[in-house]
Amino acid sequence: MRLAALGITPPALDAVFLTHLHSDHVSDFNDVVTTRWVMSVAEAPLRVVGPPGTAAFVDRTLEMLRDDIGYRIAHHDDLNWQPTCDVTEVDEGTAFEQNTVRVTAAPTDHRPVAPTVGYRFEHDGAAVVLAGDTVPCEGLDRLCAGADVYVQTVVRRSIVESVPMQRFRDILDYHSSTDDALRTASRAAVGTLVYTHCVPPIPAGGEQNLLDEARGQFAGELVIPRDLDVVTVAKRG
Numbered sequence: 001m002r003l004a005a006l007g008i009t010p011p012a013l014d015a016v017f018l019t020h021l022h023s024d025h026v027s028d029f030n031d032v033v034t035t036r037w038v039m040s041v042a043e044a045p046l047r048v049v050g051p052p053g054t055a056a057f058v059d060r061t062l063e064m065l066r067d068d069i070g071y072r073i074a075h076h077d078d079l080n081w082q083p084t085c086d087v088t089e090v091d092e093g094t095a096f097e098q099n100t101v102r103v104t105a106a107p108t109d110h111r112p113v114a115p116t117v118g119y120r121f122e123h124d125g126a127a128v129v130l131a132g133d134t135v136p137c138e139g140l141d142r143l144c145a146g147a148d149v150y151v152q153t154v155v156r157r158s159i160v161e162s163v164p165m166q167r168f169r170d171i172l173d174y175h176s177s178t179d180d181a182l183r184t185a186s187r188a189a190v191g192t193l194v195y196t197h198c199v200p201p202i203p204a205g206g207e208q209n210l211l212d213e214a215r216g217q218f219a220g221e222l223v224i225p226r227d228l229d230v231v232t233v234a235k236r237g
């Protein structure tokens with residue numbers, strides 16, 4: 001839905017990158033597969049890049065879709081192939097190369113969820129890191145070193161700590177807090193840090209509090225975006 005809002009039609013989607021297989025990160029994957037498949041004019045496998053375990057997850061997803069696939073093939077005369085995926089499992093190193101885009105992966109630390117990876121996307125001298133859920137770790141530092149943009153899923157530690165339910169507080173031990181993300185960003189000297197997947201979510205107008213909290217902790221720019229916001233990479237001298 002977000003890609004469609006950007007004017008990107010599903011068949012134009014070349015590849016999907018998964019950092020890990022937690023449900024909140026993959027529950028919409030089946031919809032991407034289905035929408036791209038029914039909108040394509042010819043069979044074209046969807047490239048899927050993810051940590052070891054991704055191929056089995058994709059197989060199970062396609063199996064889950066079996067009834068739906070049958071309904072659609074029965075309904076559309078010219079749809080006579082099944083959706084397929086071309087899966088690459090990575091834990092370290094080159095994850096994807098196409099034209100001038102290069103993506104590298106490194107292991108992250110979201111245990112007991114394992115294995116997990118983060119990605120560094122490079123194109124035309126710019127580098128953007130999508131970290132996924134992870135605590136600060138060596139692999140993350142390597143991905144982030146000197147990056148222009150570092151996108152980190154974050155939890156808001158002080159609020160989560162105040163919730164009187166241990167099962168909720170458990171999330172603190174395998175996510176980066178906002179302070180963790182600021183420290184990783186500083187260590188790596190990234191240009192722009194972007195918070196995403198904030199837990200709990202930021203109420204409308206609440207961004208300023210987080211910007212205030214970050215003051216003095218990170219020399220670059222901190223961005224707290226809404227869906228579909230665009231982050232522009234400034235050329236750094």
Ligand SMILES: [Zn+2]
Nearest residue numbers: 020022110133
């Ligand atoms: Zn997760």
Ligand SMILES: [Zn+2]
Nearest residue numbers: 022024025133
């Ligand atoms: Zn998550």
